[in-house]
Amino acid sequence: MPAYDDTNIFAKILRGELPCLKVYEDEHTLAIMDIMPRADGHALVIPKAPSRTFLDMAPEDIATLYATVQRVARAAKAAFDADGITIQQFNERAGGQLVFHTHVHVLPRKEGVTLRPHAGQIAPADMLEAHAAKLRAALGS
Numbered sequence: 001m002p003a004y005d006d007t008n009i010f011a012k013i014l015r016g017e018l019p020c021l022k023v024y025e026d027e028h029t030l031a032i033m034d035i036m037p038r039a040d041g042h043a044l045v046i047p048k049a050p051s052r053t054f055l056d057m058a059p060e061d062i063a064t065l066y067a068t069v070q071r072v073a074r075a076a077k078a079a080f081d082a083d084g085i086t087i088q089q090f091n092e093r094a095g096g097q098l099v100f101h102t103h104v105h106v107l108p109r110k111e112g113v114t115l116r117p118h119a120g121q122i123a124p125a126d127m128l129e130a131h132a133a134k135l136r137a138a139l140g141s
Helices: 009-014 059-079 125-139
Strands: 022-025 029-033 043-047 084-088 104-109
Touching (some): 009 029, 029 059, 043 059, 059 104
Antiparallel strands (some): 029 043
C-alpha cells in the first residue's frame, strides 16, 4: 500500500492551512461540509489520525470515526428532514477515492431525489454556509 501523503487536502485542513466549513470537532475527528455536495447537507467526517484508507486505520481510530459518523448522520437526518441517510466510504482510486486521507461521506436523502455527481461542481458559499448552520444547530455546536 502506498505511504500516507501529508500534503493531501484533508491533512492541510486539519493543520489549519486550508479553510473549511466546520460543523463538529472533537479530539479524534472533524466534520465539515463537502464543497461539492451530492445532496443538500452532505458532510464529511475525517479522522485526525493520519491514514490513507480505511484499510490502514487502527481499530480504535475506526471506532471513534464511526461514532462521529453516527452523531453527524442523526443530526443531518433531523436538520434536513431527510427520509434516510447514505453513508459512503471509498478506498483507493479503483474504489472511487479521490482524496487519500480516510473520510466518510454523510448524505441526507429525500425519497425520489437522486444524488448529484461525485466530484461535481463547487456549491455557492452562501448555500454551504446555510447548510452548515442547520447541521451545527442540530449537533448543538
